[in-house]
Amino acid sequence: MTPTAPELEYALATSIESNVPPIVPARAGPDDGADRLRLRLAVRGWARPLDLIDALNSPDEVLAILGALAAEVETAVQTRPNQWYLSLAARKRELARRDDAQLRAAASASFRGDDDDPVLHAMRIALADAAPTLSALDGEVLAALGNACDWLGERWRHAVGAQRIAGELASRALNADLQRMTRDPMVGRSHNQTLARLIGFATGASQEPLSVAYLYGGGGAGKTTLLSFLQRELSQRADPVPVVRIDFDEPAIDPTRMVTLNIALVQQLTRAVPALCNRASDMLSALRDTALVQHDAGLSRGAPRKRIKSSRPDSMLKAESVASQAASDEGSILYRLLAPDTVPGPILIVFDTAELVLAQSDHVASSLVSWLNFLNREAGARDLRLVIAGRDPPDDQDIGHAANDLLSRLTDAGARIETPIGLPELDQTEAQQLLRNCGVEDPTAAAEAAAAVPGNPLLLRITADALLQGEAELRESVRRAHRDSRIDADSARNYLLRRVVAHVRDPVARPYVLAAAYSPVITAKLLEEAVIPAVDRSARDAGQGKPANAKAAADQAKRVFDALASTYWLTRPTLSPEAVPFNREIRAFALKLLAATPEGALLERDVRQSAAIHHLRRRSANDRALALYHLAVLGHPYSMPHVSEPMHAILRDVMEELPAALRARLAPKVESVAPGNASARVDSMAQAEWRLYLEGSERYGRTGEGAQMVKADRAREALNLYLSRPTRPPGAPPTFVIQAQADLGEWDDGVTDIDAILRQEMDAWLGQKSIGPEALSRIYWITRLALQAHRRLSGPHVELLRDASAAAKGPGLSTLPALIAVAEALQGEPIMNERMRKQALSTDAAGVLLLSGWRRPAPSTAGLFEAGLVVTQADWRQRVARLATAVSNPADLARIRDLQSQLDDLHGGPMAQVNLLFNKLRDRIQVAPDLTDLEGAVLLLRGPTVEFHRPLREALLALCADGVANAEMRGLIDSTVARMSIRPREMQPKIFYSRLKANPRAWCTAFVSYADRCRLLPGLCADLARYSTDRKSRRIASSFLAWDEALCHGISSDWGNGPDGGDSAKTVPG
Known part of the structure; x- marks a missing residue:
């Protein structure tokens, strides 16, 4: 039977809303009605597909067309019945396969509803030759034009691009x-x-x-x-x-x-x-x-x-x-x-x-x-x-x-x-003016509200909404509260929801925020045993205080605790990961508003009683103080304990909530008490708190201040912070201090005693079946510091690395192998476990592993990541091409030609493009590492030496005062830059020296890093080690040269040592 028009509408509305296949099997070919419908939808927004299908199609053909496109469209039956919107992927495909003439024809055709379609208007503008006048477009068309710019991609024809459109939208x-x-x-x-x-x-x-x-x-x-x-x-x-x-x-x-x-x-x-x-x-x-x-x-x-x-x-x-x-x-x-x-x-x-x-x-x-x-x-x-x-x-x-x-x-x-x-609160006259501005025209109502409600502008605006927009019964309730000089419950509730609850990002935690505020300090256990059950009784079995599901209750409480602890303006930071205090001012205001709601009184008694029981079962000073607080506020009899300093610190924040008699007994002591422990200043922290602050905790997943600073390349700040108040015995500082010393090139200042660390901690490391991330990091940094400072390892240190290479898993496989390869080259003996070596050959450490073990048997081929293989010199491809047996795959050779072209494009461009390019180099190139030619092996396998970028920066900084390079440094820079055949804009000497003066640290770093990309650090360091007048600079440079010589088996990896490079520049600076 031929479908009727209503049946077609029903088929259209339901074809995407179920998981069943389309009503009619797709049988439309590439040139039939489905193809035309897809094109017309591609240049439109929400549209009725039945309006876009040619009238000559029979009902059966219409259903076939609809079925063919059903999987490519979006629908919104409730808000846009019988309309379709072509999905992003399908739209981009359709636009990409059509030429401009086809798109213009589809956009210029007129159908019912086109006049109100902003997407169609935007597509017509995008496909036109005339440049769009953004200021003349309404907001919907402008937003759709921004989408059209993205959909059309490289075919966008106008100078006005996505950023200008986004800027105009944002400005509006x-x-x-x-x-x-x-x-x-x-x-x-x-x-x-x-x-x-x-x-x-x-x-x-x-x-x-x-x-x-x-x-x-x-x-x-x-x-x-x-x-x-x-x-x-x-x-x-x-x-x-x-x-x-x-x-x-x-x-x-x-x-x-x-x-x-x-x-x-x-x-x-x-x-x-x-x-x-x-x-x-x-x-x-x-x-x-x-x-x-x-x-x-x-x-x-x-x-x-x-x-x-x-x-x-x-x-x-x-x-x-x-x-x-x-x-x-x-x-x-x-x-x-x-x-x-x-x-x-x-x-x-x-x-x-x-x-x-x-x-x-x-x-x-x-x-x-x-x-x-x-x-x-x-x-x-x-x-x-x-x-x-x-x-x-x-x-x-x-x-x-x-x-x-x-x-x-x-x-x-x-x-x-x-x-x-x-910003103070508004006085009553000002509050009345604000209420009148919000539309409260009744002067009596405005005066009553201004007298009853605190002069908080937002709370007053919410009060105005309650007076104007509520039902008659609600408005009368609000007025009645104001006449009694009370905050009305509706305004209080709305303020709390909008300004307190809504700022907690996890929706699971929001129902418990206000109840938690009855305690000045929260813990996950307090939430689990007192707060959450008070709000949500279904969390308990029939037995008093027994959760229906203990693990689920604990998990829920932890999630709520984490959400509150991460809402930084609502709670205050604390070094203890297990207890978090509320912001005193915000909590006091929230409790004042909660007291205005009828549900608040019931909730408060329940939470406080449960919290008092919770704290009475515990014996810490904090628990005793909080138990006393809750009992006193409830009016329950209590015995006055001896109030210790920690108890004073807790009670100080809640003094105004306590009964007058208790306040009087506490006041003399409180006047002399230091700020509460939750917000203590760094200089007044207890030693355990200071250590947690500085070092963090692996157990609690807290990263210490020191580690954060070093990771952000602030080694000097981190080292000074530690030295101002050490947390560990002399010679055995935390790992971030060792890293800071390595970064700064300050290798012998007595802060770190590697032998002492080995004596103290080696037994614990060796006794573990597996070594955790924290221990691996410490082993890595004492090894890196030792190899930089002394270029050799002690016997016990070598044994530790052997054991670590056998036990390391996970992160150890991406950090230790390259460093152990350097140790092997400097020691002249194998150290690495074969399991680690085999796995590391699939990482970006492969090159240095193969080079350090050049004389050992190697796999027939190895995949080297492009970022470590490439050298930013104009003749890099030429040199690689000479190694005919090393890279023989035609696809890899073509890729090398393409890489050289991308390197050449860096010349004269901004320095930022270098890192952007290298970040995109994620593929591997297959090489045959079993080379008889040592220079060829060095060319392919050496890679950059990131371990020395920060120390060498410090070596250069020692040669310039306030960003002005001395004659010695200028000689080093000029001779190195002269050997850069691909030179970004900021590596032109005149530009570089101006940038150096503006930001010495940043541009010394940039210079060292780029010189390493160009394989020019050996020459730079040779000159620095030979001619520098600064002892620290000479030592850092000499250490780099020792690493390079060991890894390259006695030769230098400097680009000038290649077949066309000649000798490394040896110009005496100055």
Whole structure:
């Protein structure tokens, strides 16, 4: 029977909503109606496919067409009945296989609904010859045009690209947001005075490159509104001040990774500074590629992106190299971006909200200050104004230390610090004005609400919503509460949900946030035994306090605890991974609002009773203090224990909640008590806390401050921090100190005694069946330090490496083999276990393993990763081609020709392109390593020596003061640069010396790294070892030469020693 029109509609609506095959088997050929429908859908957004199918088709043919495309479309039956949207993959395929004439014809055809289709309008604009005028397009069409740019890819024909479109969209969104936030006049005398002060701060004359203002106020105090007024005022001036807002609540912002801050900077400045528009697209593309390089090296949160497939293991050396070159790479991209000839006036940067990141680690504050210095040195900013928006008063001895630490660091960096500005609550008159602005026209209702509700602007706005938008019964309930001088339950509940609960990211934890706040300090066990059962009774069996599923209850409690502990403004940082205190000010306000809700009273009694029982079962000072607290608040009889110092520290934060009699008994002692242990300053920590802070804990998965600093290439800071207060016996420091010494080339300062470490720890290592990551890391670094400092290992050290190579698994296989290969070359004896050697031949350590064991039997072929094989010299391919028996596969030879072409393209380009290229070199090239020609083996197998990049940087830094190279250093640099046949822009001597002066550390690193890519470090080090007047520099260079000579069996790997290179340059510096 022929289907009717309603049946067709039903078939259309249901064909994608089930898991069954399409209603009619697909039998449409490539030139039939299905093909035409797919093309028409490809240039449209949501459309009714029945409108796009030619009327000449029979009902059976229509069903066949629908069935043929059913798997390629998206549907939304509830919101867009009978409409289809071609999926992204299918759309891109269809657009790619059609020529422009076909696409234009499909877009120009007119069907029902086309007039209201923004995607179709955008595709018509994209396919037209005329350049689009972005300002003339409405928001939906503009957004669709951005999608069209992505869909068309290289076939996009207009100069206006995705970045300009995204910038226009963001600018519109910002303008709309500013209009919404500043629709009504600013309320509050203090708020208006603060606005005027911040405008003066942002626009007034300043002689300093960096000026800082700190603005603080509790949640909902009006900081965001105030900053919106500030941004509006600055944008409307005759000479607008560009504003860059760094929102630490954005997942894309990682304050310890400068590249994420730079991406946000460029995106926002492009909208405010027209002169940057032409450069922004290239800069953002390069920055995103740089971010990907860092991500793949393990320097960012989360795992490397899944779309990149490689058998290459995560390399610690790669992370080390990428971290060291981050500043020079990003400086190469953003050089003089903010210089006065581009941005003639001040630039305002806003950090919002500071506590979200500052509480995580002092390393964060150091990273932020480094970024601001980068903007001055590399990007050329001469007048930065920084507004830090926070919740905590910086002068509060308990909760203000994170802000104070940042301000102190900024002062040390030369910034001018304004007096911190606090935002007070609105008084009753101001509160009434705000309520009237929100639409509460009844003066009596406004007055009653202003008298009853605290002067928190957000809470007042929520109250206005309750007075205006609720049902009549709700509005009367709100008024009744206000007449009784009480906060109404509805407003209190909404504020808590919006400003407290909603900021906890894990939805599983949100139902328990408010109940947890009844305790000033939380633990996972407290949540499991008291808080979660009080909120969710189904977590218990019939027996009192017995969870229905003990493991599930413990897992749930741990998840809730982790979520609360990571909400940094709600809770306070603590060195104990097992107990986390709430922010005192936020908790007090939350409890005040909870008391206004009828459910709050019932919940409070239940939680407090269960919490008191929980703490009474325990004997620690903290538990005794918290048990006393809960019993006293409940009005339950209690016996007054002897109150110790730790108990005082806990009770101090909750003093106002305690009964007057108990407060009186505690007050004399509390006045002399230091700040609570949860927020103690570093200089007042107990030794155990200091060690946990500095070293971290493998058990708790906490990375110490020292390790974080060294990983971020801040070895000097880490070493000084440790030496200011050592945590271990002399000679046996934590591993990060050993790494810092290795990086700095300070190998004999008495901090590390390798023999003593071996005596103390070797028995424990050898007694293990397998060696864990922490022990492997320690073994690696004492070995690396020993080989750099002494070029030999003691007998016990060699035995330790033999045992470690037999026991190592996982990360040990990607870190130890290359270093053990160096040890074997220097010792002249085999050390590595054969299992490790065999497995390591499939990693990026393969080259150095094969080279160090050159005279031993080797596999007939080995796959070498391109990044270690390639040398950035113009004649690299020529030299490889001479080794006819080494690389014989035609595909590999073709790949080598392609690689040489990519290397040649680096000449004259930005330095950042070097790392971007090498990060993409993930394939292997098959070589025959059993070469009789030693020079050929060195050419193919030597690879870079990342272990010496940081020490050699220090060797060069010793030869320049304040970034000005002395005559000795200039001789070294000039002779090395002269031998670079592929020379990035910043390796031109004149440019290099100017960049060196701006940022000596970054550009010494860049020079050493690139010289290694060019295989020129042996010549550089030979000159440095022979002629340098600096003892440390000579020693570092000599150590490198010893490694190189041992690995290369007596010859040098310098490029000048090749068949066409001649001798290494031996010009005497200066």
